[in-house]
Amino acid sequence: YALPLSYARSCCKQRRSAYKDHSVGRCKPKIDTVNMQSSNEQSAEEAIYAWLNLKGFSYEMFEHDATPTIADALRIKGDLPRGHSKSLLLTEKDGSLTLVTLRGEIRADLKKLAKSVGAKRFSFAPEKRMIDVLKVRPGTLSTLALINDLDREIRRVVLDSPLLNEPLIWCHPLRNTASVGLSPEALTEFAKTHGPSLVTCDLEGLPDSC
Numbered sequence: 001y002a003l004p005l006s007y008a009r010s011c012c013k014q015r016r017s018a019y020k021d022h023s024v025g026r027c028k029p030k031i032d033t034v035n036m037q038s039s040n041e042q043s044a045e046e047a048i049y050a051w052l053n054l055k056g057f058s059y060e061m062f063e064h065d066a067t068p069t070i071a072d073a074l075r076i077k078g079d080l081p082r083g084h085s086k087s088l089l090l091t092e093k094d095g096s097l098t099l100v101t102l103r104g105e106i107r108a109d110l111k112k113l114a115k116s117v118g119a120k121r122f123s124f125a126p127e128k129r130m131i132d133v134l135k136v137r138p139g140t141l142s143t144l145a146l147i148n149d150l151d152r153e154i155r156r157v158v159l160d161s162p163l164l165n166e167p168l169i170w171c172h173p174l175r176n177t178a179s180v181g182l183s184p185e186a187l188t189e190f191a192k193t194h195g196p197s198l199v200t201c202d203l204e205g206l207p208d209s210c
Contacts, residue, residue, distance in 0.1 A: 044135065044147050045174050051147075051193075052186060060168060060181035067139065067176045073104075080179065083166035087141040089134070091125040097133065097153055098122065099195070101143045101171070101187075102160035102203045112206040117158060117199055135174070142171035143187055144180070146194035157195040158210075160203040164188065 052059055062080065067073040084104035090113075091097055098119065102108055110122040127138055133153045134145040146154065163169055168181035182190075191198050201210035 048144050048147055048173055048180075048190075051190070052182075055186070055189065057183060057186035057189075059183075059186065062170075062179045062181070064177065064179065076179070080170055080181075081168065083163070083169045083181065085142065085160075085163055085169050085171045087143060087145075087171070089125040089130050089141060090122040091129065092119050092155075093121060096155040097125060097129070098156045098158060099134075099141075099143065099146065099154050100158040100160075100203070101163070103163050106160075106204045108203050109206060113158070113203065116201055116206045116208065116210045117156065118209075140172050140174060140176045142173070143191050143195075144171060144173055146191065147174075149194065152196060154195055156197045156199055157191045158199045158201060158203070159188065159191065161200045162202055162204070164200065 049059075064076050065072065067076055085101050086104045088100040088102075088108060089097060090100060090110065092114075098117070100108060100113070114120060114122045130141065131137060133149060133151075134141065135148040136145045143157065143159070146157070164184040164187075166184065169184060169187050170179045170181050171187075172178065173180045188198070188200075199210050201207070
């Protein structure tokens with residue numbers, strides 16, 4: 001996937017922001033002095049855009065201020081259309097991991113979710129495990145972090161089915177200073193390519209089995 005970002009920009013649409021303090025309209029990821037990315041993190045982000053281009057998926061890129069808090073995220077959310085997502089890294093008693101991506105405005109019932117996907121019990125994975133496996137920290141997690149799961153430690157990926165009805169799904173590209181808008185087809189194909197088994201389910205009205 002080692003294509004230059006100049007190539008990745010060819011399929012990227014730019015979104016303008018109403019906020020004057022946002023750095024917007026650039027497809028090339030910005031490197032800030034507060035949240036400096038390592039060379040490995042930059043390469044992983046480049047690999048995401050290169051994969052999207054190789055597969056022929058267009059996307060929108062929105063550079064913005066960091067969103068370390070819920071209040072910051074809500075401020076950015078107001079400047080984007082529908083399709084906001086959030087992701088959770090869950091673990092079972094045996095240490096196996098499940099990556100869940102759902103609509104940003106709903107809460108997941110972990111007990112019901114575990115039952116629906118055939119797990120015994122879910123709890124939130126420790127921050128260190130997230131960093132070790134997916135090379136991201138809380139607040140930057142998304143389905144796109146699967147690009148870093150080279151050892152395939154994620155056991156399953158769960159996508160919220162109503163989220164897949166949105167024209168674009170917005171998620172972080174391994175950092176919280178940008179949001180990428182992907183088509184449902186692009187996100188689903190990315191999850192299938194870089195992850196293990198994929199489960200789609202309505203995570204607000206969870207059935208007994210997905």
